Amino acid sequence: MQKLLPLIQNETLKIWKKKRFLVIVLILLAIIPVFTYAELKTLRHNASVFENWRSQVLQQMTDIENSLSSDRMPEEWKRQRRVLVQQLQYYLDHDVNPAAQSAATFTRDFMHNAVTLLIPVLVLALASDLVSGERTDGTIKLLLTKPVRRWRILFSKLAALSLYVSLIVVLTAVLSYFVSGLAFGYGGWFMPVFTGFVLDGTAVDASFVHSVPQWLYILMELGLAWASSMTVAVLSLMVSILLRSTSASIVTMTSVLISGTILSNMSSSWQTPKYLFSVNLNLMNYLNGSPPPVEGMTFSFSAAVLAVWAAGALAVSFAVFTKQDILN
Secondary structure: OOOHHHHHHHHHHHHHHOOHHHHHHHHHHHHHHHHHHHHHHHHHHHHHHOOOHHHHHHHHHHHHHHHOOOOOOOHHHHHHHHHHHHHHHHHHHOOOOOOOOOHHHHHHHHHHHHOOOHHHHHHHHHHOOOOHHHHHHOHHHHHHOOOOOHHHHHHHHHHHHHHHHHHHHHHHHHHHHHHHHHHHOOOOOOOEEEEOOEEEOOEEEOOOOEEEEHHHHHHHHHHHHHHHHHHHHHHHHHHHHHOOOHHHHHHHHHHHHHHHHHHHHHOOOOOHHHHOHHHHOOOOHHHHOOOOOOOOOOHHHHHHHHHHHHHHHHHHHHHHHHHOOOOO
């Protein structure tokens, strides 16, 4: 451990000096106010149209049910809407406003939407050049001339990357909370949120549903977001080792992430995509009872798929990095 600590510190400083983390912070500071303003406009519009939250939820349920009669709507979208109607009815029956807005609620919703694309893109921006970038500027040659085993070098890069992934996830939530709080107030931590919905086809089994305070729900989201983000980070590190070009690494991983988002919306009748890591990134869907991208997927299945992909990427990364002729 004493030999690894200086290497980890060195890798951490190298990532910091590239100033990409600062760019990530600036991106979040630019994006979050836009979403906050959009949410604020929606909230004001609904307040001017509906008498109270119950009438708003009832109108939302009516609109969803009316949309189900359209023949142009894909069946997987109809399935998602049928489930949503049943969940909204559950909130009505228990007199809980699912749309009560606060900084905590905004953070919860923003994290749920950011985990499939925004956060992974921010992560791969750091991870995709950890090795390929050093090949480009030649620093990898200087590093490998030192009497340090290659696996220690790669492990230190992975440890530093894990630290920055954790910072990205936490920072996204913190900035979401403090920025949106300027518009919605800094409350909402103890608002009840229902979780435990079990899907049986298009029906919702509410036998296991229970309420948790919103602060606990957000902590669960952060844990799931970290797990998904680490999978992306490890895969990006592997691509950075296999490809010599940083731009090629970034384009490759971005394309895979975007493809996964598209498949998540189009692949309900095609079973094969459920084995792709990018289709399983949104583990938060299992918290709020949203239908999975492919019917039959469960939380255990998605977690196992991500674990297998991450383990495979680590195995390939260490095997290639320790044997590859990087100096040429």
